[in-house]
Amino acid sequence: MNVTYLDAIREAQAKALAEDDRVFLYGQDIASFGGAFKATKRLAEEFPGRVLDSPISEDAMVGMAIGAAIDGMRPIIEMQFADFSSIAFNQIVNQAGTHFYRTGVPVPFVIRLPSGGNKGSGPFHSQSLESLYAHFPGLVVLMPATVEDAYTMLLDAVALDDPVIFCEHKLLYYHLKAEALPTNGLPIGKARIARAGTHATVVTASAMLHEALKAANQLAEEAWDIEVVDLRSAKPIDTDTVLASVARTGRILCVAESFPWGGLNAEVIARVVAEGFHLLDAPPLRLNSRDTPIPYHPNLWAAHRPTAASITTALRKLLGF
Amino acid sequence: MPAAKTQRPPFLKAAPNDQITAPNKLFLPTYKWMLLSRVLEDKLGSLYRSGKIVGGVYLGRGQEAFSAALAVHLDQAGGDVYAPLIRDMAGRLAFGEPLIDPMRTYLGSPLGPMRGRDGNIHRGRPREGMLAMISHLGAMVSVVNGVLLSRRLRGIKGQVGATCVGDGATSTGSFHEALNQAAVEKLPLVVAVANNQFAYSTSTDRQYACADLVDRAIGYGVMGYRCDGTNLEECLAVFGEAVSRARAGDGPQMVVGSLLRLSGHGEHDDASYVPATMRKSALAGDCLELARLRILESAWASEEELDLWKTEIVNQVDDALELAGSEPEPDPTGEAWCSLSVRHLCEGNLGA
Numbered sequence: 001m002n003v004t005y006l007d008a009i010r011e012a013q014a015k016a017l018a019e020d021d022r023v024f025l026y027g028q029d030i031a032s033f034g035g036a037f038k039a040t041k042r043l044a045e046e047f048p049g050r051v052l053d054s055p056i057s058e059d060a061m062v063g064m065a066i067g068a069a070i071d072g073m074r075p076i077i078e079m080q081f082a083d084f085s086s087i088a089f090n091q092i093v094n095q096a097g098t099h100f101y102r103t104g105v106p107v108p109f110v111i112r113l114p115s116g117g118n119k120g121s122g123p124f125h126s127q128s129l130e131s132l133y134a135h136f137p138g139l140v141v142l143m144p145a146t147v148e149d150a151y152t153m154l155l156d157a158v159a160l161d162d163p164v165i166f167c168e169h170k171l172l173y174y175h176l177k178a179e180a181l182p183t184n185g186l187p188i189g190k191a192r193i194a195r196a197g198t199h200a201t202v203v204t205a206s207a208m209l210h211e212a213l214k215a216a217n218q219l220a221e222e223a224w225d226i227e228v229v230d231l232r233s234a235k236p237i238d239t240d241t242v243l244a245s246v247a248r249t250g251r252i253l254c255v256a257e258s259f260p261w262g263g264l265n266a267e268v269i270a271r272v273v274a275e276g277f278h279l280l281d282a283p284p285l286r287l288n289s290r291d292t293p294i295p296y297h298p299n300l301w302a303a304h305r306p307t308a309a310s311i312t313t314a315l316r317k318l319l320g321f
Numbered sequence: 322m323p324a325a326k327t328q329r330p331p332f333l334k335a336a337p338n339d340q341i342t343a344p345n346k347l348f349l350p351t352y353k354w355m356l357l358s359r360v361l362e363d364k365l366g367s368l369y370r371s372g373k374i375v376g377g378v379y380l381g382r383g384q385e386a387f388s389a390a391l392a393v394h395l396d397q398a399g400g401d402v403y404a405p406l407i408r409d410m411a412g413r414l415a416f417g418e419p420l421i422d423p424m425r426t427y428l429g430s431p432l433g434p435m436r437g438r439d440g441n442i443h444r445g446r447p448r449e450g451m452l453a454m455i456s457h458l459g460a461m462v463s464v465v466n467g468v469l470l471s472r473r474l475r476g477i478k479g480q481v482g483a484t485c486v487g488d489g490a491t492s493t494g495s496f497h498e499a500l501n502q503a504a505v506e507k508l509p510l511v512v513a514v515a516n517n518q519f520a521y522s523t524s525t526d527r528q529y530a531c532a533d534l535v536d537r538a539i540g541y542g543v544m545g546y547r548c549d550g551t552n553l554e555e556c557l558a559v560f561g562e563a564v565s566r567a568r569a570g571d572g573p574q575m576v577v578g579s580l581l582r583l584s585g586h587g588e589h590d591d592a593s594y595v596p597a598t599m600r601k602s603a604l605a606g607d608c609l610e611l612a613r614l615r616i617l618e619s620a621w622a623s624e625e626e627l628d629l630w631k632t633e634i635v636n637q638v639d640d641a642l643e644l645a646g647s648e649p650e651p652d653p654t655g656e657a658w659c660s661l662s663v664r665h666l667c668e669g670n671l672g673a
Binding site: 024049050054055057058059060061062063064065066067068069070071072073075087090091094095097098099100101102103104105106137138140160161162188189235236237 | 402434435436438439443445446447448452453455456457460461462463464465466467468469470471472474475494495498499501502505659660661662663665666667668669
């Protein structure tokens with residue numbers, strides 16, 4: 001069996017639908033069409049009446065999910081692209097994010113955000129919005145980087161009693177493969193040491209994990225031993241695992257595909273500096289996409305976001321300090 | 322025939338009084354909810370002016386008939402859901418909100434439904450069918466849709482959802498998306514549009530350009546109704562039909578009521594932008610006073626009975642204030658500071 005990251009997302013939804021009557025799917029083109037990326041392929045046939053096409057109304061899609069969740073259901077919303085969730089921003093941050101604190105009634109639902117860039121996708125089909133949503137109270141923000149995590153974390157997200165922003169990376173959909181679906185994974189909120197090392201720590205998540213691993217392998221040829229931490233969750237951040245890694249290496253580079261101002265990288269570095277300043281042998285570094293809209297042409301796009309090459313360069317700087 | 326003099330008004334349950342032979346048996350019970358709302362809101366206004374309420378106080382003065390006439394047709398115990406808005410004190414009380422809830426919420430009591438974490442009109446009891454509005458207008462409509470979709474998926478029939486917006490909220494994308502969504506799903510939704518002529522200070526000619534907001538119903542493919550929001554009898558009849566149709570499976574219903582907000586946007590606002598001509602027009606009729614005159618003209622109750630009801634209501638409001646005012650304030654040291662129900666994932670103390 002050969003399972004892609006996209007298969008894992010499809011299969012997790014099938015399992016959730018099969019095992020929990022409270023689960024239903026709502027989104028644009030997800031029923032008989034199977035979704036823009038086919039993440040819901042044939043689910044409408046297998047689960048009649050529980051996979052529903054929505055109008056092009058992101059605000060109302062999320063509002064609908066909130067109402068159903070208040071009433072005891074476990075909706076999964078598919079945003080066609082993460083970028084379009086901006087239309088639902090109000091419902092996500094002001095309605096869903098505040099509901100439990102205000103009323104004591106939790107709103108368990110999942111919003112799947114097909115995230116991140118791809119060749120030719122341009123400014124409006126490429127964004128990584130985890131930092132934006134992580135900024136607001138009341139939301140859990142997940143970023144699976146592997147086939148196994150895509151599967152178990154989506155199931156965990158459905159089971160969680162709070163709203164989850166599930167950032168799945170489009171670049172991983174078809175190319176990332178595993179032998180089989182896992183039976184269990186790490187709990188939500190726990191980071192994973194994806195590669196053990198002693199000379200420097202790279203903290204990253206989602207598609208950037210694979211760029212960071214390539215960079216680490218390249219530097220291994222020069223006898224550098226790089227540790228790579230896969231955060232898995234942007235909120236909460238597993239600060240303990242990050243600090244333990246920095247304690248081993250003394251150096252940290254944070255890598256994320258989101259825009260540079262504020263955000264996940266800045267948050268991780270702030271925590272490391274505040275709580276582990278004494279562990280550092282060099283100033284912390286970060287790599288983000290550039291502070292421009294995400295460009296269309298592959299040449300520009302490849303130079304806009306962090307890559308194995310730019311991570312390698314940043315690591316050399318960090319190691320040479 | 323007048324109601325028995327000794328009978329206490331059924332404040333906590335708007336059951337029609339069988340002894341009343343008014344054209345609509347709900348007239349007198351609804352009037353009582355309106356009166357309770359007015360007395361309570363007058364009290365809240367004076368508490369605000371004396372500095373005992375922080376933030377703001379937003380009144381439904383002039384909108385009590387339109388608000389309560391919808392809510393008395395809802396059945397909270399039967400599973401109906403209601404998302405009131407800023408000027409729906411009368412509707413909230415008629416739906417079943419305990420009188421102590423608004424008092425505690427305005428005073429920030431930790432014993433109220435919002436526990437000092439949210440205030441004034443942003444209150445609700447979602448588990449009991451009353452959703453807690455957020456300030457962003459139009460945003461509650463799709464949430465009601467979600468509850469109704471949930472009921473449909475679970476095979477529950479015969480329950481309706483209702484919400485109220487103002488003329489201003491009809492300009493939002495949220496309202497448009499949600500009403501269209503309800504129509505596509507043919508949900509049992511009743512949307513009350515209180516056209517009170519002003520969204521804060523903005524008059525309707527800067528809000529929309531159609532001849533009448535009710536015409537929008539055609540565009541959405543939902544049933545539309547128009548009513549005089551100052552006339553309780555008419556409001557009761559129109560909402561009665563709209564709620565029945567929604568309950569029967571005829572899909573969303575939109576009721577537009579014409580009236581005038583007889584207060585500022587909040588008690589901080591003197592509403593000096595309302596033209597004098599409008600203040601003297603039929604729109605400015607006080608629904609509570611008009612309903613009172615209707616009762617007296619028709620001898621459904623005597624003046625003495627009405628005075629007695631008011632006295633009882635004033636006492637109830639005073640009791641609620643005394644209770645809520647004697648309660649402790651929220652204690653920040655005892656606050657959980659956790660915005661997730663799954664406690665171990667909370668980062669609530671991060672910035673402290």
